[in-house]
Amino acid sequence: MTASDPYESLGVRRRINAAGALTRLGGAVMAPEVVAAMAAASQASVDIGELQDAASGRIAEATGAEAGLVTTGAAAALTLAAAASIARWDVAKMAALPHADAFPHDILIPRTHRTGYAHALAASGARLVDIGHNDRGTGAGVRGLESWEIETALTPSVVAMAFSVNATSIVDLPTAIAVCRANGVPLIVDAAAQLPPKENLGRFIAMGVDLVAFSGGKALGGPQASGILAGRRDLVASALLQQLDMDVAPETWMPPKLIDRANLRGVPHHGIGRGFKAGKEEIVGLLTALDRFVKADDGKANAVLEVRLKAIAAALEGLDVKLVPASVTGRTPVLEIAVADALAMSARLQRGDPPVHLSERHSARGVLTLDPQVLLPEHDGPLAAAIRTAA
Numbered sequence: 001m002t003a004s005d006p007y008e009s010l011g012v013r014r015r016i017n018a019a020g021a022l023t024r025l026g027g028a029v030m031a032p033e034v035v036a037a038m039a040a041a042s043q044a045s046v047d048i049g050e051l052q053d054a055a056s057g058r059i060a061e062a063t064g065a066e067a068g069l070v071t072t073g074a075a076a077a078l079t080l081a082a083a084a085s086i087a088r089w090d091v092a093k094m095a096a097l098p099h100a101d102a103f104p105h106d107i108l109i110p111r112t113h114r115t116g117y118a119h120a121l122a123a124s125g126a127r128l129v130d131i132g133h134n135d136r137g138t139g140a141g142v143r144g145l146e147s148w149e150i151e152t153a154l155t156p157s158v159v160a161m162a163f164s165v166n167a168t169s170i171v172d173l174p175t176a177i178a179v180c181r182a183n184g185v186p187l188i189v190d191a192a193a194q195l196p197p198k199e200n201l202g203r204f205i206a207m208g209v210d211l212v213a214f215s216g217g218k219a220l221g222g223p224q225a226s227g228i229l230a231g232r233r234d235l236v237a238s239a240l241l242q243q244l245d246m247d248v249a250p251e252t253w254m255p256p257k258l259i260d261r262a263n264l265r266g267v268p269h270h271g272i273g274r275g276f277k278a279g280k281e282e283i284v285g286l287l288t289a290l291d292r293f294v295k296a297d298d299g300k301a302n303a304v305l306e307v308r309l310k311a312i313a314a315a316l317e318g319l320d321v322k323l324v325p326a327s328v329t330g331r332t333p334v335l336e337i338a339v340a341d342a343l344a345m346s347a348r349l350q351r352g353d354p355p356v357h358l359s360e361r362h363s364a365r366g367v368l369t370l371d372p373q374v375l376l377p378e379h380d381g382p383l384a385a386a387i388r389t390a391a
Contacts, residue, residue: 016379016386019357020218020371023073027217027224029374034221034288041284049256051283052240056258058287062294063212064202065230067258069240070216070283074192075120076276077213077229077239078162081188082107082124083272084211084238085160091268094242098125098272104157107188110145110172112137113164117190121162124272128162129153145172150179164190165204167330177208186210186235192227195219196298196331211235216282219331219373222289226282233258242271243278302326305372306333308380312370315384319391334359335370339391342368348390356386 007014021028052069059068071077086105087093093103107126109118111134122128132149135141150161163169163176173189180187189212194200196219204212209231216226229239237258244256250267278286306325313321313335320338339345342363349356359369375383 014354016354016356016375016383018370018372018375018379018383019359020373022357023217023224025357027215027374028219028221028289029376030223030285030289031221031292033292034223034285037288038223038281038285041281044280046280047254048278048280048283049240049244049254049259051280052244052278053256053258055283055287056236058290059228059230062201062290063205063228063230065205065212065236066233067236068228068230069236069243070278070286071213071227071229071239071243072225072276072278072282073217073227074190074213074215075117075227076273077227078117078120078188078190079123080239080243080273080276081211081213081229081231081235082121082126082160082162083242084235085186085188086124086126087242088234088238089263091264091266094238094268094271096125097242098123100125100127104159106155106157106159108150108153108158108161108185110163110169110176112169113162113190115164117164117192118162121188126159129158145175147175147179150176151183154179154183154185158185160186160188160210162188162190163209165194173204173207173209180210181208186232189213193218195293198293198296198298201294205230216286216289220286220289220293222286223282226278226286226289228286228290239273241268243273243276244271245274245277246270298326302333308375308377309333309335309370309372312380312384315381316387319387332371332373334372336362337368337370337387338366339368340366342366345390349386352386352390354382356383356390358387 017025055070056067083097105126106129108131109128110132111130131153132145136144161180187209189204189209191212192215211231214228216222217224241259246269253267255261322336324334326333346360359371
């Protein structure tokens with residue numbers, strides 16, 4: 001395998017990615033300074049707990065949370081958040097997970113939020129309990145999640161509530177926060193894809209949620225196998241304790257500062273998050289990307305993307321193309337391409353040489369979306385040519 005082009009030596013095709021920072025396409029294209037930071041981090045031995053302590057401080061500063069943890073993606077963050085809500089400081093419960101029938105392990109989740117990503121919560125051993133109605137989601141009515149629907153479901157077996165936030169569901173978030181706070185139930189928010197805008201890093205914590213999960217390998221521009229769990233110090237500490245390598249002698253174990261050993265009746269064994277271990281390279285890479293993301297000028301970056309998209313749109317003259325600015329998407333500008341059969345065209349593009357990917361998010365309404373989030377500038381021309389050929 002050659003360092004200059006490892007994919008060529010493996011026989012793996014490079015692809016033109018105009019579908020966004022998707023996990024199945026490798027996530028973000030990391031900036032050189034992130035790559036350099038990861039390479040430098042690989043050249044030393046450090047205590048991972050101490051490194052996660054340092055990461056916690058950086059994440060807390062960026063999010064306004066009490067503490068933070070670098071995870072191996074947003075899905076891992078959700079599993080760890082659920083495990084922390086179930087076990088708290090109880091080492092016996094940590095040892096038992098995901099087998100949780102002997103103690104409270106229910107997590108409430110609105111019906112409209114029961115997606116494939118909710119499986120990450122259940123992987124902890126949690127039992128997901130659907131609440132609320134789906135009137136607004138199905139267009140059958142106007143009502144969303146209401147306080148009494150949450151309160152009715154609050155039994156002694158409930159350890160947390162989960163909430164998947166987006167531009168539509170956020171109207172119900174204050175209701176969930178108010179009920180959970182009044183009843184002492186942790187609220188876990190899945191905000192994996194809610195960056196940009198950068199304001200969302202601190203928005204949900206400021207609103208009063210207990211734990212929030214972000215992807216590190218998408219808009220943040222960090223390693224694909226990275227994520228953030230931020231929130232209450234005690235819950236983040238429990239999550240960390242269930243992620244760390246715990247093959248340690250109790251007599252010599254020096255826990256991270258996040259973990260108050262006085263809260264523990266013993267030293268836990270490997271937790272359910274042991275397979276989600278974040279390496280020193282991912283932790284440093286994520287922190288470097290986070291710092292870069294916080295300092296970036298979103299307006300300037302989006303203006304550059306709009307110029308590129310307008311040039312691509314001009315090259316697609318004759319096709320039904322619409323530029324949707326960042327002010328409308330709430331994220332980055334995109335091009336919407338209306339076609340007779342969106343999925344058939346997407347399939348043709350993916351069979352091309354090189355394969356081309358557009359977002360299929362709106363394919364049901366006959367639209368393919370050109371998302372420039374990780375589209376390399378040198379791919380703009382070949383991308384336009386491929387779309388014209390496939391149209």
